[in-house]
Amino acid sequence: MRVNRAMCRLLGVPADALVGAVQDAFGDSGDNAIEREYQQDLLAGRSDAVQYERRYRPKDGHTVWALVSATLLPANHEPQHFLIQVNDVTERKRAEEELAHLAHHDALTGVANRAMLSEQVERELAVARRRGSRLAVVFIDLDYFKHINDTYGHETGDVVLKELASRLAHSVRAIDIVGRLGGDEFVVVLSEVSDARDVIALTDKLRRECGRPLHVNGHEVRLAVSMGVSLFPDDAQDFRTLLRFADSALYQAKGEGRNNVQFYRPELTARMEMRVRLGAGLRTALERGELEMFYQPIVTLADGRPAAAEALLRWHHPELGLLLPDLFLPMLEESSMGEEIGAWTILESCRQAALWNADGGPGLRMGVNVTPAQFKSGRLVPVVEAALRATGLDAGRLCVEITEQSQLADTEQTRATLAALKTLGVLVAIDDFGTGYSSLGYISRLKPDELKVDKSLVTDVDTDAERAGLVVAALAMARSLRLLVVAEGVETEAEQAFLLAHGCDMAQGFLHARPIPAPQFEQWLVAAGRPKGAGGAPAH
Ligand SMILES: Nc1nc2c(ncn2[C@@H]2O[C@H](COP(=O)(O)OP(=O)(O)OP(=O)(O)O)[C@@H](O)[C@H]2O)c(=O)[nH]1
Structure with a gap:
């Protein structure tokens, strides 16, 4: 084997240290195996030329990404030789990885964003289905976050969100998933929970951790969170529905005075539907x-x-009759008509x-x-x-x-x-x-x-x-x-x-x-x- 000086520079060793050792001593083992398959293709005549990306791991521990083009040299004599061209594409790879990270992570807090979250949860759901295990979707929302923003400013609000994400990430087990849906809404997915008691122990821990006061710019910011929980396979089979049900339970938790955890119950769906119906009706209630x-x-x-x-205030609802504000005030607060x-x-x-x-x-x-x-x-x-x-x-x-x-x-x-x-x-x-x-x-x-x-x-x-x-x-x-x-x-x-x-x-x-x-x-x-x-x- 012969290598040029550029290859020596790339791996940071003299040529004689490389001979016979590139693949084994400097390569990533998985990539080495793939490379050998490509070489087999060339040897067997299945391709004239191949191109692939692989990693080298020089002795100093860093990773070099390479775009490799390989062909067989004309076979005048045995053994046959490969002509291998190696391009260092580490920078491009790093930029791609950064973009991929951005596409999958929430820019403010660094936890999974909505897209990544559903990807990860779908994977976990597939595992849970195979193993017949249970999984909990926990919808978490800070209590009165608007007030924190209004009182201390948006930048402090951002610090609070980052801290909350970090507390969540540190409080869960390695097998769990943490993501941010947007605003002050986070989702934690707890894998392999055996029953509701398990979930209560974990959510209590999350609530305690998230509820610790936070010191930002000389202020003590008091924090509390409300949580809604839905369970797979008990409540629903797919992530979208599980998330919707956890959201209904969260709504219930807010209604119960906040700073508490509620589990989804089927009657909450009816309440949620009623909420949507009333919310829509409020838009035209005044003009009608x-x-x-x-x-x-x-x-x-x-x-x-x-x-x-x-x-x-009273609302003469066309189908439901005379309604008291207790029933529609929360929707009124959320509605653009409020x-x-x-x-x-x-x-x-x-x-x-x-x-x-x-x-x-x-x-x-x-x-x-x-x-x-x-x-x-x-x-x-x-x-x-x-x-x-x-x-x-x-x-x-x-x-x-x-x-x-x-x-x-x-x-x-x-x-x-x-x-x-x-x-x-x-x-x-x-x-x-x-x-x-x-x-x-x-x-x-x-x-x-x-x-x-x-x-x-x-x-x-x-x-x-x-x-x-x-x-x-x-x-x-x-x-x-x-x-x-x-x-x-x-x-x-x-x-x-x-x-x-x-x-x-x-x-x-x-x-x-x-x-x-x-x-x-x-x-x-x-x-x-x-x-x-x-x-x-x-x-x-
Ligand atoms: N600082 C900061 N604020 C945000 C961000 N995204 C959304 N918000 C604010 O988050 C607040 C969301 O408040 P809500 O969850 O609707 O209401 P809340 O005040 O927390 O009240 P409850 O949830 O009912 O307890 C709004 O005031 C948004 O302006 C962000 O990235 N940074």
């Missing part, structure tokens, strides 16, 4: 006149007189309040619910301002109700929006108080005008000592902050008497009336305005 505001009275406890109304419908509810409630308060009316305040999305959109203040201008309602008669949820984070933007509403003269109420995590400090910073104590604390307050203690504490806190308190969900005289005795200002609930359409509300007003003994306020 299917939406209506109902009003529930709020009375002053001291004298039983009407003080306010809470406006509540903002438009939100603005309409404010305008409609202001219009009604202006009408009821015209000509020396009863001086009713109108409570209007705003969703967290509406609140955070940055457009709430102009929408309220426009509604007041269009309807002529006195700003002091409008009360914006914001639910006490962790979405209503204690941020600069929250405080600025509340301050802007106050500048307009609009009142602000913290709704569903007692269901969230508000501390006294938090409430005092938000400076609302009113607290609405949630029904869950009010029900049986006269007999349940624990609830009574909480309500009394809430009333004391409200007094110290000079806030008005409305008790929600008051259903019995005994509850109402307890509330009155402990200094609660107002009550709302079935004891007085259910939410009713405007014409019925007017009848209620007339009846409630009558002196006691002349009929009183009917309970609807």
Whole structure:
């Protein structure tokens, strides 16, 4: 064998070290075998010339990719000789590999992207089918990631996503797969799980790892994830369906208050279909006149007189009948119509309040619910301002109700929006108080005008000592902050008497009336305005 100087340079050794040794000492064993097959083709006359790519592994450990062209030299004498031309194509190969990596991996986090994920999972599914083993698809979504982006900026958001990917990758076993679908959505596929208990142990570990606070640019970012799980072969046979089912379970986990794991159940498919159906219907609900505001009275406890109304959205669905917001609010938040419908509810409630308060009316305040999305959109203040201008309602008669949820984070933007509403003269109420995590400090910073104590604390307050203690504490806190308190969900005289005795200002609930359409509300007003003994306020 003879080699030229270029080949010696390529492998980093003198010619005599190469003779007789190229294939065995410097070659990749798999490639060597393939090369021998090509050479057999030439020797057997099956080809005149062959070309293939192979690797050499010089002694310094790096890999050289070569494009090899080989022919047999004219056979004048035995043994026969090959003429082998070797082109170093390492750079081209590296670029190709980089492109392939980019095509298969998520650019931000480096884990598998959607395409690679489905490729890998299909392979794992084939193995699981052959072996009859079980596999879990875990859909993971960060809780309130928008809030992290909004509070700390997009770059910090990116660091959080990278860290999350790395935590996932380090928490799973070598046989598992981690991928990112986009945004804050990740998928982990757990192979060879024996049963749901196995999956719970693994997902609990993932949740613990992902939930550790993260320190970025001097901030401590608190993290939590929700997860939805579907199982092969129990729930579905193919990856697409498994992913869809895991997504339904994730939706359930978000609905259960986040930071938890839910397994897919068949009834979730029906719920998912309903969600899609409602989401589609919402797009045309407004223009078709299917939406209506109902009003529930709020009375002053001291004298039983009407003080306010809470406006509540209702949807007359053409097939499903009258729907309460609990059923369609999540879809409304996701829908492109969310903002438009939100603005309409404010305008409609202001219009009604202006009408009821015209000509020396009863001086009713109108409570209007705003969703967290509406609140955070940055457009709430102009929408309220426009509604007041269009309807002529006195700003002091409008009360914006914001639910006490962790979405209503204690941020600069929250405080600025509340301050802007106050500048307009609009009142602000913290709704569903007692269901969230508000501390006294938090409430005092938000400076609302009113607290609405949630029904869950009010029900049986006269007999349940624990609830009574909480309500009394809430009333004391409200007094110290000079806030008005409305008790929600008051259903019995005994509850109402307890509330009155402990200094609660107002009550709302079935004891007085259910939410009713405007014409019925007017009848209620007339009846409630009558002196006691002349009929009183009917309970609807
Ligand atoms: N920093 C960063 N943000 C992203 C990226 N891709 C999507 N997002 C943001 O991720 C957020 C996705 O939020 P969602 O999952 O819909 O909502 P969430 O706030 O996490 O609320 P829940 O999931 O309901 O708990 C949006 O605000 C997107 O703008 C990205 O590559 N980097």
